Amino acid sequence: TAGITQAPTSQILAAGRSMTLRCTQDMRHNAMYWYRQDLGLGLRLIHYSNTAGTTGKGEVPDGYSVSRANTDDFPLTLASAVPSQTSVYFCASSHRQSDYNEQFFGPGTRLTVL
Amino acid sequence: GQNIDQPTEMTATEGAIVQINCTYQTSGFNGLFWYQQHAGEAPTFLSYNVLDGLEEKGRFSSFLSRSKGYSYLLLKELQMKDSASYLCAVSDSNYQLIWGAGTKLIIKP
Numbered sequence: 001t002a003g004i005t006q007a008p009t010s011q012i013l014a015a016g017r018s019m020t021l022r023c024t025q026d027m028r029h030n031a032m033y034w035y036r037q038d039l040g041l042g043l044r045l046i047h048y049s050n051t052a053g054t055t056g057k058g059e060v061p062d063g064y065s066v067s068r069a070n071t072d073d074f075p076l077t078l079a080s081a082v083p084s085q086t087s088v089y090f091c092a093s094s095h096r097q098s099d100y101n102e103q104f105f106g107p108g109t110r111l112t113v114l
Numbered sequence: 115g116q117n118i119d120q121p122t123e124m125t126a127t128e129g130a131i132v133q134i135n136c137t138y139q140t141s142g143f144n145g146l147f148w149y150q151q152h153a154g155e156a157p158t159f160l161s162y163n164v165l166d167g168l169e170e171k172g173r174f175s176s177f178l179s180r181s182k183g184y185s186y187l188l189l190k191e192l193q194m195k196d197s198a199s200y201l202c203a204v205s206d207s208n209y210q211l212i213w214g215a216g217t218k219l220i221i222k223p
Binding site for chain 1: 118122144145147155156157158159162164201203205209210211213214215216
């Protein structure tokens with residue numbers, strides 16, 4: 001079982017360009033999340049989706065958009081990248097059928113915006 | 115606001131015991147998670163506490179006191195492979211995880 005996959009592994013992007021980070025899970029989890037992780041700040045939630053067809057904003061949503069057309073895929077789009085979006089991005093998923101919300105993480109995408 | 119505090123870095127000796135503390139102030143509480151994250155890798159689940167007391171899992175134990183907003187992760191018989199960051203996260207009233215910045219644990223021979 002692959003679990004959660006993310007693509008690309010790393011990317012260097014020119015400021016002002018757009019980019020989509022891909023995330024796919026095969027665990028049939030209903031909830032999915034996008035985080036960014038910066039040194040000294042811990043994981044910060046960008047957007048989440050509790051079920052296919054719905055999305056919500058997290059702590060730091062500005063400059064990012066998401067969609068959840070089906071259970072498995074949860075892409076994150078940067079419409080016009082800025083250097084402050086340089087970070088490591090993690091996608092996660094969880095089986096939100098109860099109060100227990102253990103999250104499983106993908107391997108991450110390291111993004112550098114120049 | 116919501117806040118999770120844990121030490122930035124700790125150093126311990128191989129074979130010893132180390133305790134990593136976490137204090138929290140959140141809007142609601144639906145459990146506390148500990149994750150391990152090796153450098154350059156994704157976080158992986160270690161433990162979950164929702165009731166007060168100690169949960170033991172092999173060399174790792176986690177303690178929770180809800181009245182004090184306090185948890186600790188106890189690692190026994192430390193091995194070099196335990197060198198990693200340890201992340202404390204609280205599930206809030208909306209069942210979203212609020213994350214601490216992590217504690218980098220350095221193990222010396």
